[in-house]
Amino acid sequence: MPNPLYLTLFTAMLLSASSASADWMPQPLEGALERAAALEACPAAVRDRVGIYLLTSRGYELDRPSGNGFHAIVERSQRDAFEPQCLDAEGSATLLDRMLLRGRLQMSGASSDEIAREIGRAWDEGRLRAPGRTGINYMLSSRNRVPVGPDTVIPYRPHVMFYAPYLRNEDVGGGPAGAGSPVFVINEGEPSAYVIVPVATESEGPAQH
DSSP: OOOSOOOOHHHHHHHHHOOOOOSOOOOOOOHHHHHHHHHTTSOHHHHTTOEEEEEETTEEEEEEOOSSSOEEEEEOOSTTOBEEEEEOHHHHHTHHHHHHHHHHHHHHTOOHHHHHHHHHHHHHHTSSOOOSSOOEEEEOOTTOEEEEETTEEEEOOOEEEEEOTTOOHHHHTOOSTTSSOSOEEESTTSTTOEEEEEOOOTTTOSOOO
16 A cells, blocks of 8 residues: 655645645546546456545545555646556555655645655655556546646547656657657656557557557
8 A cells, every 4th residue: 555644744834835826726526436537547357456546625535445456546647637547556556656645735735836846855755666667557548638748638548558767768769649659658767657558449459559
C-alpha cells in the first residue's frame, strides 16, 4: 500500500501562507461513476480484485483495498485531463504516490506552480521513488483525455504504459504520438518516464498508429 503521509509540515505551512490561488480544481464524479471510470482502465484479468482510489474533496481516498497488487485511479494531471489508470504492484508502490500527492495538493487549493515545486521537492528528498523494475500501467479506457502540452489535452486511444525511468525517445527510436513510430516515450528523462504502446480495440484489429 502507498504510504499515506505525503505532505510534510513545511508543505502545509507553505500552502496556508501562500497568496497564490488554485488555477483550477478537479471535480470529483459521484462515487459510483468515478469507480466505474477507474475500472475502465483495467484488463478483465485484474479488474475484480484491483484496489480503487476515488477523488474526494480531500484528495484521493482508498475506496476498495487491492487483492492483487493493482490499483485503479482517475488522474487529472491538468485542466480538462481525464486519465483512468490501472497500475501494477510496482507502480502502486512508487508512481501512484505522485498521483496521490498531486491530488491532495490540487484539492487543497494549491496553484500549479506550487504543485510542481512540491512534487520536485518530493523527488529530490526521496519521498517519491522511481520504479525499481519493469512493470505496466494500463490505460484501456476509451475516454482517455491526456495532456500533450501545458495547455493542450487531447483524446487518446487505449494504450499500455511501461515504466522506463529516465528514458528518452532517442533511446528507443521513438517520437511524439502520431509521428509514425510504433512506440514513444512520455516524461522524457524523468523518473516517471513511460514507454507508450497503443493497443487495438476489438473493432480495429491490429493497432493503428
